[in-house]
Amino acid sequence: MSYFDEAYEKTMEHEGYYSNDPDDPGGETYKGISRIFNPSWDGWKLIDLYKTIDGFPSNLKFMDNLQKTVKIFYKLKYFDVFCGDELDKNLAMKMFDCAVNLGTYRAILFLQKSLNVLNRNEKLYKDLFEDGSYGKKTHTTLKTYLITDSSELLAKLIMIQQGNYYFETMRKSPSQEKYARGWFNRIYL
Incomplete structure (x- = not known):
């Protein structure tokens, strides 16, 4: 669906x-x-x-x-680009919003980083190469993760990274602070 x-x-x-x-x-x-x-x-x-x-x-x-x-x-x-039709609602919606606002590279990179920290030191699956590209390995690893784990936790980790990206952007470029409320309203955990 x-x-x-x-x-x-x-x-x-x-x-x-x-x-x-x-x-x-x-x-x-x-x-x-x-x-x-x-x-x-x-x-x-x-x-x-x-x-x-x-x-x-x-x-x-x-x-x-x-x-x-x-x-x-x-x-x-x-x-x-990240096979959103194959994901559950929560993860598909959050990945899409992150991709729209920060680009597909960052959204997929945040997904890869999140999957890597949730693999229990490679006991569940091998670490992904964090390249921001949604290829076969990222897709297979995501499917493996979702067999036994919550998409909700994965989505939270992606949103945490998205929020941190906003913080760092505003610290480097204070003129971007005018977007703070709009950006942070996108983070719904």
Whole structure:
């Protein structure tokens, strides 16, 4: 069973709509999709067209073709990459939100680190190479873990790392503190 629709709705509560914040490293964004990091996304052509129509940017939320483009983008780029359809609801939703906000590399890296600390010094399974890539070994190790252990604990460890990433980001770049409440509201243990 796929939890994508529910994960998508929950994550979109945090993403907002159109933004072009000079303090945001992603620059121009729509529903969390950054033009800097995703310049070839098909939605930018639609947004550029809608910029010429009265009511921009509030008109964007009423453009069904744009909303479908957003949802397809998120499913393919941020949910399917870690086989979200094969996970339980809690873990799928948390992995998806982390991937959307911090990128798939960090979400998968946090998963790998969490699996490694939960393997009882390699008694349950071998340590994974922590490379942020969801390959066959990560998939098999996750499935092995889930046979006997709680996805809830695994999800908590991922969220703890996500929260720590936010702390470190703000310590290095105090201008990012304005995002603190929004970022930390994503951490639900």
